[in-house]
Amino acid sequence: MHTVGELLRQWRHRRRLSQLDLAIAADVSPRHVSLVETGKSNPSADMVVRLADQLDVPLRDRNRLLLAAGFAPRYPERPLDDGALTAARNAVERVLRAHEPYPALAFDRRWNIVTTNRALEPFLADVDPELLRPPVNLLRLGLDPRGLAALVVNLADVRAVFRSRVRRQLAAAPDLELTALYEELLAPGPEDGPPPESDVMIPMVVRFGGRELRLFSTITTFGTPMDITLDEVAIESYYPADAETAAYFETPPDEAGKAPSVS
Structure with a gap:
């Protein structure tokens, strides 16, 4: 010790x-x-x-x-549905709802999904049920061929972005379980090329509903947490990277079938 x-x-x-x-x-x-x-x-x-x-x-x-050092811990770890975290939980849910019609989700330090908004649900329809058993891991969901990987056009770029994020996370705070997850899903292989280059950002390109949707994301965290759960929760919000993608999400469901496919 x-x-x-x-x-x-x-x-x-x-x-x-x-x-x-x-x-x-x-x-x-x-x-x-x-x-x-x-x-x-x-x-x-x-x-x-x-x-x-x-x-x-x-x-x-x-x-x-x-x-x-011989002292009692100062920082509690409560589940997000604990009464003491009601205000924080409501804030997370409010951010997720407010982001609709675009997808958003909250996840913990090991990338286990805590909650999502409704805009993500259509993309999960064909995911293998095994990957949707709690806790649902965002890395596994996004990179497994039985999950969302089958929809991602630029999967190599997305893997490289995930790899970079998890490497930075592990450099900031080592974690054995996250390291094992990295080695399972993100360890560089011979098929991996150099990191993607972009003047602005790397979009995720998803083929869905006969269209190619281009999305980028932002991360939101709690500013001054005193609880371990809040310290480790992050909200990832996805935004359309072009007008065609924005139109897809903003089209009412009953009119979506009438919209022309993105070429």
């Missing part, structure tokens, strides 16, 4: 900071940082949190630091 000093040093190295950099950011002396890392000084709980804050340590890992 690692000491709190060893864990803090690992996080400092991960963030590529010197002891002086961390000391200045946390408004403490470099000597104190050195003494904490070597175990010659026992930090208070507030000091652990202060250093973790400057190192941008996720709340889950801050609890581990506190435990290693």
